Amino acid sequence: MTWEVRMSSSRKLPYFLNTETKISSWDPPEELTEEEISNLPGAELLSNSFASGQVRASHLLIKHRGSRRPSSWKEDRITRSQEEAETILRGFQNQINGDPIKFAELATIHSDCSSHTQGGDLGGFGKGQMQKAFEDAVYKLKVGEMSDIVSTDSGVHLILRTE
Numbered sequence: 001m002t003w004e005v006r007m008s009s010s011r012k013l014p015y016f017l018n019t020e021t022k023i024s025s026w027d028p029p030e031e032l033t034e035e036e037i038s039n040l041p042g043a044e045l046l047s048n049s050f051a052s053g054q055v056r057a058s059h060l061l062i063k064h065r066g067s068r069r070p071s072s073w074k075e076d077r078i079t080r081s082q083e084e085a086e087t088i089l090r091g092f093q094n095q096i097n098g099d100p101i102k103f104a105e106l107a108t109i110h111s112d113c114s115s116h117t118q119g120g121d122l123g124g125f126g127k128g129q130m131q132k133a134f135e136d137a138v139y140k141l142k143v144g145e146m147s148d149i150v151s152t153d154s155g156v157h158l159i160l161r162t163e
Helices: 034-038 043-048 082-096 100-110 114-118 132-140
Strands: 003-007 014-018 055-062 121-125 150-152 155-161
Touching: 003 043, 034 043, 055 082, 055 100, 055 114, 055 132, 082 100, 082 155, 100 114, 100 155, 114 121, 132 150, 132 155
Parallel strands: none
Antiparallel strands: 003 014, 055 121, 055 155, 150 155
């Protein structure tokens, strides 16, 4: 068997690792059945995942000069104001219009977070793992809903709850 379940040291969440290809994923491998997944080495790490109040979300982050780290993969030094960052997000809100595919497209191109490579997907997380304003917003959303603009120390976000 080439798959096993491991625990992420940074997020303290289980993930799937293909030991042959070294490819990892937060999502279960599509080719495996639930029974096969439950028999993987490390499968006991999955038992507390979403059952214990975990959620999953994607976000589109726009940083501003007041952000905790005003730089990103796109810009070495971010100089826009928070108001300018919010204006940018309002434009994205109008383009997304409830479409999760459009959300992922825009996050891939425009998000200042490294999660842009996954369309903004942050994977699963539980209470206490995100900044309070972000966490509060996510837990208020139903699966498939998108937040209004949420401000944190990282910048301003649009958040899409996915699980």
